[in-house]
Amino acid sequence: MLGYLTTRPVERMSMGPTLFFPGIDFAPYPGHILGMTWLYIILWIMIGVSSLLAGLTTLLFYYDNYNTYGPEELHRRTGVSMPVLFLRTLGQTLLSQLIVSVTYPFGYIKPLWFRPPDVAIRQPRSSNPGHAEPRPPVLLIHGLYHNASAWVYMKYRLRQAGYEHIFAYSYFSFFQDFFHLTRVLANKVEELRSYFPDTKLVLMGHSLGALTIRAYMASLESQDKIAAAVALAAPHQGSRLAALGFGGLARSLMYKGELITALEQADQPASAPCLSIASPVDEFVLPLDATFLPRAQELGWTEQTGPSIPHVSLLFSPKTADMSLAFLDKVLAEN
Template identity: 40%
Template sequence: MLVYVIYVFLFIALGGPLLRYTGFIISNWRAGTLGDIRKRFNGLLFPLLKGVWTAGLADLFVIPLYPLGFLGGKETLGEDTPVLLVHGLFHNASAWLIMKHRLREAGIVNVHTYQYGTMTGDFQGAVDGLRARLDVLLRRHPGGTVALVGHSLGGLVIRKAIGDPRYWDRIAGVVTLGSPHGGSDLAHCGFNAMARGLLPGGTIPVAASAAPDAHCPRLSLFSPVDDFVYPFTSLQVNREGWEESLCSPMSHVWMLYSREISGIVIDFLRGIGCQADDSGDSLEAF
């Protein structure tokens, strides 16, 4: 029995990451961006090893945490600027458990999560649901604004949702983490419409790019060795008004658990006025 457990562990921790990084190498080689990544770090071996290592760790984090996303719960709505976290494809609100803990430790306590279905749902449905959630937060926070943080597909859901002019002056700031702004070649392996819509030139990145930007600070943060979004150029917004920042080499999902990423998000949120406030009512989390 122990042998089988070890085999499963090795498959999860090594098999998936190695397959994804094979796709990463092929995609970036075809796009001519592999050399650019190598030059940034004076080599490719160390960044790739770090990517594979953090991908394996992330996969092991996701499995036990994932069911917690369906438990629901209550989130305190304070008087300060609410922060709304939006997860990515095939994930749920459990994606943010560690990030939420670190935000609250840093004094950013008015934190909320938006959960949407990506197995059977569609992109527009996710966008409509986010707009409904924003409306609730903004009604409970009259005259105020909301800050948004999205991982992966969540960043595109945010961009499309706040493209509606009625939100342009109600958003304090936006952070996207490893979002496929230009799609991803990995979407060729997608098994449903939401995943296949993330192909380069696909309906989802096109819809997100067509949406106007809200009048607020905007940060796109991404890893040079993202194992879910490639080629490398697909991670870039390439749009005026966006700050684009490269983090240290790490896998796509590890961005949710990385102290480096949490620190950058915390600094951004503090910079746009998200302050601690333990008072307030409660709002359903999921």
């Protein structure tokens, strides 16, 4: 039997010209070679799309901020020369986009991100002896065009820090407006509150998700429900890049546009401590000052400058996670 298996010739694909490649006969090629070929094709498509997006956003970041602030001010803010800034931002953006491409399909597997508590509670507890007290549930909200897979690294860090109940959900970035997403967030908070009626939640959002947290924290609905909130790479004043966005939701995020004006008019002091972390080289939020929240201190928000990495890279940054967890540790210790 073993001899038969080792001497048996490789079976050939019994397929001729196909619909997608009418001029090529695949019959002479072994099946496993064809499988690897398709894998390479998909891989190169991912690399190509990621490279195109990284190059476009980096060029726009460089052009917009160079003309807004000038080379000297841009150098002062970023701490590096213009060629180094361009190449570093391009490389980091490409890497983060590749990570997103690989992890994106897993964001739609709901049990990975939003398990009922009776299932989640059976997950192993953190072995960190410094976190003997139970940690509050955490709700994670992703940004535009992304999904729950955005939180793959942050969820790991939260778990290591002793947070047992970590939830994330995915929303569609087309055919709905910003205030619908805010209502979705409010509904998710109520759902988790039904599971944990005597516990305040922690909210953490990235980009557009951070803006929905800001809108929610300004409402009376958030009173006595939220322990703390963390915003990563929030376009608090919108972004000029939104003009190139696909869909009405993306274009509504224009720099100092109608939506941003409405948010500023509705802003109220937050009912819980809030942290906003921004990168000094955020290539998606143009200009750079758009990452700062007007009247932040008055509204109860603490603003911190994160690592000098691109917009999406903040999601996978150890330093960003360290800053977020340090803030939450301080808030929970004071309460």
